[in-house]
Amino acid sequence: GAGLPNVGRIAYLAEMAAVQLSGYDHLILIDAKAPVSFFAYPDKKSYLVPDDCELHDLVTLEQDALKSLDALVAAVGATDTAPKLQEAKRPKLASGKLNAEKIAQAVGALLPDNAIISDEAQTSGLKIPFHTAGAPKHDLLTLTGGAIGQGLPVAVGAAVAAKNRPVLALVGDGSSMYTIQSLWTIVAEKLDVTTVVMNNGSYAILNIELERVGAEKVGPKALAQLDISQPGIDFVSIAKGMGMPAERVRTAEEFNSALENAFREPGPHLIDAVVPSEYEGLKLKALPYLLNSLDKIPNSIAKALKNKLAP
Numbered sequence: 001g002a003g004l005p006n007v008g009r010i011a012y013l014a015e016m017a018a019v020q021l022s023g024y025d026h027l028i029l030i031d032a033k034a035p036v037s038f039f040a041y042p043d044k045k046s047y048l049v050p051d052d053c054e055l056h057d058l059v060t061l062e063q064d065a066l067k068s069l070d071a072l073v074a075a076v077g078a079t080d081t082a083p084k085l086q087e088a089k090r091p092k093l094a095s096g097k098l099n100a101e102k103i104a105q106a107v108g109a110l111l112p113d114n115a116i117i118s119d120e121a122q123t124s125g126l127k128i129p130f131h132t133a134g135a136p137k138h139d140l141l142t143l144t145g146g147a148i149g150q151g152l153p154v155a156v157g158a159a160v161a162a163k164n165r166p167v168l169a170l171v172g173d174g175s176s177m178y179t180i181q182s183l184w185t186i187v188a189e190k191l192d193v194t195t196v197v198m199n200n201g202s203y204a205i206l207n208i209e210l211e212r213v214g215a216e217k218v219g220p221k222a223l224a225q226l227d228i229s230q231p232g233i234d235f236v237s238i239a240k241g242m243g244m245p246a247e248r249v250r251t252a253e254e255f256n257s258a259l260e261n262a263f264r265e266p267g268p269h270l271i272d273a274v275v276p277s278e279y280e281g282l283k284l285k286a287l288p289y290l291l292n293s294l295d296k297i298p299n300s301i302a303k304a305l306k307n308k309l310a311p
Contacts, residue, residue: 001137002088009129009142010035010048015291016306017048022299028056031065038146041213089134094252099275100124100198102252103170104131106259111135112166116158119143120151121170122205123278124198126310128170148205149178152195156182159191166263169195173235174203174228180238186268187243194262194269195239200277201229208287239270246270 011017014037021027021035027049034055035048049055059068073079090109094102103124108131111117115138119125132138141154155169176197186193203226210218210226239246245268249255255273262269294302 001132001135002086004086004137005083006086006133011306011310012038013291013310014038014041014044014046014048015294016310018045018050019294019299019302019306021048021053022050022302024050024053026054026056028058030059030069031061031063033061039209086133088136091131093256096252098250098252098255098273100278101127101131103196103198103255103273103275104128106252106256107168107170108132108135110256110259110263111138111168112263114138114165116141116155116162116165116167118151118155118158118167118169118171120148120154120172120175121196121198122148122172122175123208124172124200124275125170126278148172148175151175152179152182155193155195156185156189156191159186159193160189163192165192166266167191167193169193171195171197172203172205173197173199173201173233174206176235177228177233183239183244183268183270184242191268192266194259194271196259196271196273197235199233199235199272199274201232202227202277235270235272239272244268244270246272248272248274250274 008020010020017035017037027034037044037046037048040046058072059065073081091105093109094105096102100121100123104127107117107128111132113136115136117128117132117138118141119128120143121128129140132140139158141158143150151169151171155167158165159167176195183195185191186195206226210222236246236248247258247270249258249271255271258269258271262271290305294305297305
């Protein structure tokens with residue numbers, strides 16, 4: 001957030017991550033492992049460190065990262081060097097039919113100071129880091145292992161650990177169903193958690209993965225496994241059945257008002273945000289070809305294209 005260094009996230013899609021990491025001579029690991037893709041794909045590299053980049057383990061997982069960084073700063077004579085900090089800058093609230101980016105704009109515009117975001121919005125959350133970069137200081141907790149379903153339990157844990165801080169859980173409709181009982185815990189423990197369900201009626205992230213692994217002639221039964229619109233899930237009824245105030249929104253104006261009210265009144269809230277899938281139809285079909293082209297076009301163009309898709 002504002003007043004802190006702007007730390008970019010490595011993209012989820014391996015091809016985009018490779019573009020981000022290209023052009024560097026050295027990669028320094030601090031309390032981290034070398035970057036690899038979440039999944040293995042046919043004829044694609046999983047190890048994302050460029051071949052011409054030298055890898056350095058400055059601080060291992062078992063060592064003290066902060067003390068090591070202090071020692072490094074002293075060793076290179078940078079104790080008086082001021083870091084480049086993110087300026088305070090909130091996006092404007094959007095209007096019209098709701099979509100994922102308009103939700104990200106509202107989060108950036110309305111996020112309270114010292115909030116905690118549990119981000120498991122999947123394909124609907126690609127623009128969240130961009131629109132929250134200049135918001136007040138906050139913590140961002142994200143998926144690290146590739147398995148969905150952790151967003152709501154992480155929000156519960158954050159709210160229990162930091163009872164004086166507002167928590168915002170951004171979850172996909174499909175992933176939320178893995179651990180939907182977390183809503184009951186939020187109510188039972190009277191936790192200050194606002195849950196936003198990005199409701200696009202499908203496991204959109206899995207549709208993308210189906211295309212990326214090169215699956216051909218996918219039948220209707222396989223596709224039905226990734227469709228959760230028949231029957232549709234009534235998240236408002238589910239939440240209210242567990243004692244949580246909830247509402248469904250379809251426009252940016254409705255979402256802006258609902259989120260502002262939830263932040264104003266501490267406690268459990270759920271917003272069922274009906275949005276279109278970010279990748280569907282021809283856009284979904286074209287994505288694998290687009291990703292495969294990134295390493296074949298000039299690096300500057302590839303990075304600009306990556307930033308357009310996932311800033």
